Amino acid sequence: MAGNREYKSDVFSMLLEDRQNALELYNAVNGSSYEDASIVELCTLDRGISLTVRNDAAFVLDMNLSIYEHQSTVCPNMPVRSLVYFTMTLEDYLSGKNIYGRKLVKIPTPRFAVFYNGDEKQPEQYELKLSDAFERPIENPEIELTCRVYNINYGKNRSLLEKCPFLREYMVFVNYVRDKHKENGYDNLEHCIELAIDRCIRENVLRDFLMRRRTEVVKVMKLDYTFDRQLMLEREDSREEGRELGREEGRAEGREEGMKRGREEGMKRGKEEGRQEGSILTLYKLGYSVSAIAEMLAQEEEKVKLVLQKAGENVFN
Numbered sequence: 001m002a003g004n005r006e007y008k009s010d011v012f013s014m015l016l017e018d019r020q021n022a023l024e025l026y027n028a029v030n031g032s033s034y035e036d037a038s039i040v041e042l043c044t045l046d047r048g049i050s051l052t053v054r055n056d057a058a059f060v061l062d063m064n065l066s067i068y069e070h071q072s073t074v075c076p077n078m079p080v081r082s083l084v085y086f087t088m089t090l091e092d093y094l095s096g097k098n099i100y101g102r103k104l105v106k107i108p109t110p111r112f113a114v115f116y117n118g119d120e121k122q123p124e125q126y127e128l129k130l131s132d133a134f135e136r137p138i139e140n141p142e143i144e145l146t147c148r149v150y151n152i153n154y155g156k157n158r159s160l161l162e163k164c165p166f167l168r169e170y171m172v173f174v175n176y177v178r179d180k181h182k183e184n185g186y187d188n189l190e191h192c193i194e195l196a197i198d199r200c201i202r203e204n205v206l207r208d209f210l211m212r213r214r215t216e217v218v219k220v221m222k223l224d225y226t227f228d229r230q231l232m233l234e235r236e237d238s239r240e241e242g243r244e245l246g247r248e249e250g251r252a253e254g255r256e257e258g259m260k261r262g263r264e265e266g267m268k269r270g271k272e273e274g275r276q277e278g279s280i281l282t283l284y285k286l287g288y289s290v291s292a293i294a295e296m297l298a299q300e301e302e303k304v305k306l307v308l309q310k311a312g313e314n315v316f317n
Contacts, residue, residue: 010056010070010220010221010224011170011173011174011217011220011221011224012056012057012070012115012170013044013056013057013070014209014213014216014217014220015166015170015206015209016044016056016057016059016068017042017044018166018209019037019038019040019042019059020037021166022037022040022042022057022059022061022066023035023036023037023039023040023061024163024164024165024166024167025068025164025166025167026040026059026061026064026066027163027164028160028163028164028167029066029111029113029150029160030064030111034061034062039061039062040059040060040061041059041060041061042058042059043058043059043060043065043089043092043093044056044057044058044059045058045085045088045089055067055069055081055085056068056069056070057069058085058089060108063106063108063109064108064109064110064111065086065089065093065107065108065109065110065111066111066113067082067085067086067089067110067111067112067113068112068113068114068115069081069082069112069113069114069115069147070114070115070116070117071114071115071116071117071118072116072117072118072224073118073120074116074118074120074122076128076132076133077133078112078114078128078147078149079112079128079129079130079132079133079145079146079147080130080133082112082145082147083130083145086110086112086145090107093107093108094107110145112145112146112147112148113147113148113149113150114128114147114148114149114150115149115150115152115167116149116150116151116152116153117151117152117153117171117174118153122149122151123151124150124151124156124157125148125149125150125151125157126148126149127146127147127148127149128146128147128149129144129145129146129147130143130144130145130146131144152167152171153171154171154175166206169200169205169206170206172200172205173196173197173200173205173206173210176195176196176199176200177192177193177196177221177225180192180195180196181225189222189225190218190222193217193218193221193222194218197210197214197217197218277307277311280293280299280304280307280308281307281308281311281313284308284313290304290305290308290315
């Protein structure tokens with residue numbers, strides 16, 4: 001499920017299409033004081049709908065390649081994903097350069113950061129390392145990649161947000177949407193987003209950006225919230241299935257072992273059985289056609305139709 005939401009942009013990456021915003025965030029993260037936004041070279045990957053070829057933001061400044069990601073859910077795989085983004089970006093950068101020659105080819109120094117604003121409690125800052133994912137850990141990995149995670153929720157990393165006005169205003173907007181959606185009983189999401197945008201425009205929060213790209217912002221925020229909500233429900237279902245299976249097997253094999261196997265089996269079943277059907281129904285209700293859904297999720301159109309018909313939908317192509 002989490003992977004299926006990566007084909008589109010989000011408001012964070014939309015904001016970082018602006019060189020001035022990229023410069024501002026770079027200065028805030030690195031304690032630098034660059035002023036000329038024209039020296040920022042944007043190089044965000046955008047080659048289709050696949051997770052491996054679409055990242056949130058990447059740019060070169062003073063031969064530093066910054067790869068920045070936004071997450072509203074906790075994801076321990078960010079170093080692996082960042083490695084993919086880096087190698088794909090490097091492939092473009094090295095085009096036309098002779099890496100087989102005797103002369104050393106210099107490359108930009110990579111820097112990786114993740115900006116987290118989900119609902120789960122997380123530390124203010126922490127690191128994720130590529131070596132954490134190694135099946136066989138070693139003391140001195142021959143390759144390593146470190147992502148610094150910044151929690152940008154209210155009350156966290158205040159100094160960073162003070163130095164980066166657009167990021168602070170982005171979180172004001174996100175919190176307005178959250179508060180209005182909760183106040184509305186988690187119903188009528190699009191209306192809540194519209195109200196949050198109106199309030200931000202009145203209060204001069206991301207005013208020009210929201211006025212210029214309002215329709216797109218509503219669309220991607222709606223997709224973000226819809227997929228995140230479904231992901232949360234799938235996790236809750238998986239945990240409940242795991243607990244039930246754990247109780248059953250615990251009577252035969254002992255509570256500790258049974259709970260472990262129950263959680264693993266529950267999570268596996270929840271992912272396998274609910275992922276594709278949930279994604280298909282969600283995208284269809286958001287107005288996407290059968291052919292578009294099939295392309296996004298790499299499925300046959302007949303399978304998409306079958307899922308929709310099973311759910312009682314009047315299928316259109």
